[in-house]
Amino acid sequence: MTHFKHLLTVGIAAAALWCGAADSPWGIAAHPHSEMEWKNIDRQLDMMRKAGITSLRHDVKFSNIARKKGVYDFRRYDELLEKLDAAGIEFLPILEGYDWEIERFRSDAKPLYKHPEEWRKFVRACAEHYKGKLKIWEVWNEQDGGFWKPNPNAAEYVPLLKIAYEELKKADPENQVMVGGLCGWNTGYLRDMYAAGAKGYFDAIAVHPYGWGPDRSAFQAKRMAEFKRILADNGDSAKPVWITECGGATHRSNLLVQQPDVIVKAIEYAAGRIGISPTVNGKLRIGAPVSQEFPDRDFDTARAWLPGAEIVPVTPERLARLNPAELPVVIGSEHVTIEGAYKQPMLDYVKKGGILLAFGDVPLYNVREKNKQGNWTTRGAAAELHPAFRIGYQAWWTKPGLPKQTTRVRTLPAGKEAGIAELKNVYVTRFLTAENLKKGDSCTSLVEALDGNGNPAGDGMALYTFKDRKGAVLGCTLQFAGGFTEAEQARLLQTLYLSYLAAGVDRLYFYDFHNDGLSSAERENNFGIVRWNYQPKPAYHAYKAMTEALGRAPKFLERLPDLPDGVQALLFERAEGGKVLAVWTVRPDASSPIHYRGREITPQAEVQFLAL
Numbered sequence: 001m002t003h004f005k006h007l008l009t010v011g012i013a014a015a016a017l018w019c020g021a022a023d024s025p026w027g028i029a030a031h032p033h034s035e036m037e038w039k040n041i042d043r044q045l046d047m048m049r050k051a052g053i054t055s056l057r058h059d060v061k062f063s064n065i066a067r068k069k070g071v072y073d074f075r076r077y078d079e080l081l082e083k084l085d086a087a088g089i090e091f092l093p094i095l096e097g098y099d100w101e102i103e104r105f106r107s108d109a110k111p112l113y114k115h116p117e118e119w120r121k122f123v124r125a126c127a128e129h130y131k132g133k134l135k136i137w138e139v140w141n142e143q144d145g146g147f148w149k150p151n152p153n154a155a156e157y158v159p160l161l162k163i164a165y166e167e168l169k170k171a172d173p174e175n176q177v178m179v180g181g182l183c184g185w186n187t188g189y190l191r192d193m194y195a196a197g198a199k200g201y202f203d204a205i206a207v208h209p210y211g212w213g214p215d216r217s218a219f220q221a222k223r224m225a226e227f228k229r230i231l232a233d234n235g236d237s238a239k240p241v242w243i244t245e246c247g248g249a250t251h252r253s254n255l256l257v258q259q260p261d262v263i264v265k266a267i268e269y270a271a272g273r274i275g276i277s278p279t280v281n282g283k284l285r286i287g288a289p290v291s292q293e294f295p296d297r298d299f300d301t302a303r304a305w306l307p308g309a310e311i312v313p314v315t316p317e318r319l320a321r322l323n324p325a326e327l328p329v330v331i332g333s334e335h336v337t338i339e340g341a342y343k344q345p346m347l348d349y350v351k352k353g354g355i356l357l358a359f360g361d362v363p364l365y366n367v368r369e370k371n372k373q374g375n376w377t378t379r380g381a382a383a384e385l386h387p388a389f390r391i392g393y394q395a396w397w398t399k400p401g402l403p404k405q406t407t408r409v410r411t412l413p414a415g416k417e418a419g420i421a422e423l424k425n426v427y428v429t430r431f432l433t434a435e436n437l438k439k440g441d442s443c444t445s446l447v448e449a450l451d452g453n454g455n456p457a458g459d460g461m462a463l464y465t466f467k468d469r470k471g472a473v474l475g476c477t478l479q480f481a482g483g484f485t486e487a488e489q490a491r492l493l494q495t496l497y498l499s500y501l502a503a504g505v506d507r508l509y510f511y512d513f514h515n516d517g518l519s520s521a522e523r524e525n526n527f528g529i530v531r532w533n534y535q536p537k538p539a540y541h542a543y544k545a546m547t548e549a550l551g552r553a554p555k556f557l558e559r560l561p562d563l564p565d566g567v568q569a570l571l572f573e574r575a576e577g578g579k580v581l582a583v584w585t586v587r588p589d590a591s592s593p594i595h596y597r598g599r600e601i602t603p604q605a606e607v608q609f610l611a612l
Contacts (some may be wrong), residue, residue: 002590006052006208008376016350016363018356022373022563023552023553023575024054024055024507024553025497025505025506025508025553026052026053026054026055026057026497026507026508026543026547026552027053027054027055027092027219027499027508027510028048028053028055028056028057028336028509028510028512028513028529029056029057029244029245029509029510029511029512029513030044030056030058030512030513030514031058031512032044032058032080032245033058033064033076033080033107034516036514036532040534040609041080041083041559042206043534044513045083045084045086045087045089046087046179046224047513047530047534047536047540048087048089048513049088049089049208049546049605050198050538050544051543051544052512052543052544052546052547052548052552053089053543053547054088054089054090055089055091055092055093055105055507055509056091056092056513057138057244057245058080058091058092058093058094059093059094059096059141059511059607060077060093060094060095060096060126060606061096061097061098061101061312062096062097062100062101062102062109062112062119062122062575062591063097063098063101063104063105063106063123064076064077065077065125065126066097066106066109066121067105068105069104069106069109070107070121071383072125072129074126074129074130075096076208077093077251077303077550078446079244081133084333087441088280090246092132092136092138092509093126093130093137093138093243094138094139094140094141094180095122095123095124095126095137095138095139095140095164096140096141096156096180097109097112097119097149098147099111099149100149102435102442104150106118106169107575108478111149111156112154112160112197113157113159114543116159116160116163119160119164119183120163120166120167121486123163123164123168123364124167124169124170124171126334127167127168127170127171127172127175128171129206131172131360132172132173135172135174135175136174136175136176136178136204137164137168137175137176137177137178137435138178138179138180138181138206138244139160139161139165139177139178139179139180139202140157140160140161140180140591141163141180141181142180142181142182142183142208143157143180143182144182144186144189144377145183145378149270150241150377150380151377151378151380152189152197152377152378153188153377153438154192154193154196154198155195155196156191156193157196158196158197158198158201161177161179161193161198161201161202162197162198162201163200163544164177164560165177165201166512167571169255170321176203176204177201177202177204177206178202178203178204178205178206178242178244178341179193179198179202179205179206179225181204181206181207181208181243181244182205182206182207182208184209184210184223185207185209185220185223185224185226185227186207186227186542187223187226187227187375188228188293188371188375188376188377189375189377190205190231190372191373191374191375192229192233192371192377194230195373195501198585199235199236202239202241202242202308203239203240204241204242205231205239205241205242206241206242206243206244207227207239207241207242207243208243208244208245208511209223209224209243209246209418210245210247210248211248212492212495212496213246213492213495213496213499213500214499214503214570215495215498215499215584215586216321216566217295217298218296218298219294219297219298220298221275221471221503222351223294224361224503227241228241229498236495238370240357240506241504241506242505242506242507242508242509243496243500243505243509243516244497244509244510245509245510245511245555246317246500246508246509246510246511247489247492247496247510247527248483248484248488248489248492248511248527249483249484249489249523249524249525249526249527250484250485250486250489250519250526250527250537251307251479251482251483251519251520251521251523251525251526252482252483252568253304253479253480253481253521254407254424254425254426254427254520254521255423255426255475255479255480256304256305256480256481256482257419258421258423258424258426259420259423260307261307261308262420262423263305263306263476264271264306264307264308265307265418265419265420266415266418266461266463266474267284267329267355267357267474267477267607268419268422269417269418269419269446269463270472271328271329271355271476272353273444273463273465273472274353274355274465274470274471274472276324276325276328276353276355277328278328278355279328280295280326280327280328282327283310284306284308284309284310284329285309285312285329286303286306286309286310286311286312286327286329286330286331286357286506287311287312287313287314287319287322287327287330287331288300288312288313288314288328288330288331289314289316289319289331289332289338289339289342290313290314290315291339292316292341293339293341293368293376296536299313301355302482304481304482305405305480305481308531311331311529312327314327314330314476316339316341316342316404317345318431319342319345319346319348319349320344320345322349322350322352322354322532323352323354323557324349324353324354324355324470324471325353327354328354328355329354329355329357330346330349330354330355330356330357331357331359332346332356332357332358332359332363332364332389332473333357333358333359333363333364334359334481335360335361336360336361336362336363336364336365336366337365337366337367337378338364338365338366338367338368338385339368339369340367340368340369341369343367343385343388346389347388347389348369349471350361350389350466350469350470351468351469351471352470352471353470353471353493354471355434355471355472355473356389356471356472356473356594357474358389358391358473358474358476359475359476359477359480360428360477361429362382362393362430362477363391363393363475363476363477364381364382364385364386364389364391365380365381365382366378366380366381366382367379367380367381367384367385375599386436387436389436389464389473390436390437390438390441390464390473391432391436391464391473391475391478392432392433392434392435392436392437392460393430393431393432393433394430394433394435394457395429395430395431396471401451402451402458403451403457404429404458405427405428405429405518405519405522406428406429406449406450406451406452406457406512406599407424407425407427407428408425408449408450408451408452408454409423409424409426409428409447409448409449409450409460409478410422410423410447410448410450411423411446411447411448411492412445412446412447412448414444414445414446414463415445415446415447415461418446420447420461422448422491423447425521426447426478426479426521427459427478427479427519427522428449428477428478429477430458430477431449431457431458431459431460431477431488432458432459432461432475432476433458433459433460434462434464437464438466438467438468438486439467440466440467440468441464441465441466441467442464442465442466443459443462443463444462444463444464444465445459445461445462446461446462446463447457447459447460447461447478448460449477449478459475459477460475460476460477460478461474461475461477461478462474462475463475464554466536467468471570479521479522483523483526486537486538487538489529489537489538489539490530490537490538490539490541490542491542491584491605491606491607492539493529493539493542493543493546493584494508494542494543494545494546494584494607495584495607496510497510497546498546498568498570498582498607499552499568499570499576501556501572502556502570510529510539510543511526511527512528512529513528513529513530514528514530514532514534515527515528515530515531515532516528517532517534529543538557544578544605545609549582549611550572550574550580550582550607550609551574551575551576552575552576553575554572554573554575554580555572555575555577556571556572557571557572557573558570558571559571560581560594560596563594564585564590564591564592564594565587565590566585566586566587566590566591566602567584567585567591567594567603567605568582568583568584568585568586568603569581569582569583569596569601570582570583570592578611579611579612580609580610580612581601581605581609581610581612582609582610583601583608583610584603584604584605584606584607584608584610585603585604585605586605588603588604588605591603591604597612
């Protein structure tokens with residue numbers, strides 16, 4: 001009976017803690033220990049405070065604290081916490097130990113899942129040092145993606161989660177343990193976590209659903225609902241869900257700024273080389289894979305980098321039967337990953353005479369497929385896919401002396417023949433090669449990337465043709481697609497917070513506060529709501545306007561019923577008193593007025609905050 005009373009008391013205290021922690025939803029992700037941010041930390045925290053931000057998320061790194069075996073150095077984090085306390089901003093720590101960080105100083109502890117006692121000692125040291133100061137701990141970050149090597153594996157992650165739970169609770173029963181942010185609403189990994197024994201070893205779970213939210217994406221809404229169903233099926237429906245990263249980068253493609261039709265020109269050249277027409281009845285129609293993991297994913301029928309082209313859906317079954325004369329061009333990859341079901345149909349399509357677009361940082365680099373448990377997972381597959389498609393790549397980590405990035409490119413004679421202009425300041429980080437060609441095949445360089453001294457680093461765009469295959473592969477590692485405009489990012493920020501708060505998410509952290517670099521083309525440099533020089537983007541002002549309208553701790557009350565298609569009208573109550581109606585539409589071209597309490601409101605793309 002005494003044990004039961006203890007558990008009940010701890011449970012009530014934990015619930016109260018979560019209620020207190022989640023009352024203010026205004027989080028931000030940042031990298032305050034980076035050189036530029038730490039140099040401006042006081043300015044940065046003041047800007048956060050003025051924007052109404054109440055919590056900052058940041059890594060607590062094994063590689064920083066446990067750099068020497070048996071020694072735990074918290075000085076950098078202690079100083080940060082002092083500054084956060086002075087600014088009135090909470091701290092959400094991410095306990096992590098990524099392989100590439102710890103190998104420089106503690107190779108004896110890499111990977112941590114094979115050295116659980118080192119992880120246990122690290123977590124214990126953190127828990128004891130910050131006892132009474134930090135209460136909520138996120139365990140790892142995107143362990144279902146690239147932050148777990150060599151490939152994501154819930155059976156390797158869950159033991160570290162268990163250790164963290166045990167040590168944090170032992171140090172302070174009121175500590176709350178959160179599953180590290182998953183890459184979107186990753187239902188497969190969540191199932192794998194439960195199968196690996198995660199039940200009972202976390203108090204909350206975090207996700208990272210980038211891009212538009214459930215207000216305009218039916219896909220996000222369905223995935224969120226499925227994610228919550230899995231929690232409920234495992235008796236965890238009451239577990240809080242936090243979004244510890246979300247957002248969208250404002251990078252732009254200098255390639256398209258200079259020549260919007262550059263890729264269309266390259267496709268026309270490729271078609272001429274293999275003797276086919278790139279169009280059907282005068283129309284450029286290009287196939288794009290339909291996700292087999294998520295067949296209901298929002299299908300984008302246009303691409304900014306393919307102006308004038310109609311993008312049509314293609315399944316593995318259709319691609320396997322497809323006559324390239326019906327659809328001469330198919331997008332093989334736009335990023336780095338393909339689903340396994342597409343590998344053979346894509347190869348057969350090239351053999352039959354089609355043009356496959358292999359685009360991305362490193363095209364055809366990963367495979368997404370089902371694991372033994374029937375859940376989707378990602379594995380590195382360049383060693384399998386590149387020889388199969390006879391393309392190759394090199395980068396700074398594969399060949400000494402290559403630049404990590406360059407903006408120096410040169411249009412070669414074949415590129416000029418294709419109609420590609422001389423290009424300047426085009427961003428590229430990986431370089432195509434001819435290393436996997438067979439006898440009789442050819443790799444025609446269209447745009448070459450150069451290092452800082454003007455020496456060739458590899459191709460940014462190249463055409464692969466084959467002796468024994470009728471079709472071709474057009475490869476591109478140049479930065480070919482941009483992100484959100486700054487106005488769109490501002491709109492994204494507000495609508496993400498509002499729509500997810502209405503869906504029951506307790507807190508959101510926009511990623512991130514400060515641009516991480518100067519390149520306008522690099523995606524990772526442009527997630528911030530302030531620029532490199534700390535000049536606010538529209539998203540910063542949007543954050544400030546939102547917190548001023550809704551107050552520190554708004555409570556969602558209701559969604560107005562019977563609204564026109566695409567219109568959102570969400571009612572919130574301010575902790576400071578009063579109610580606010582947030583109204584916007586995802587279809588401003590078809591907007592009609594709505595009426596509430598005698599007031600006529602015309603929804604716009606931008607959120608309107610109406611005090612009641």
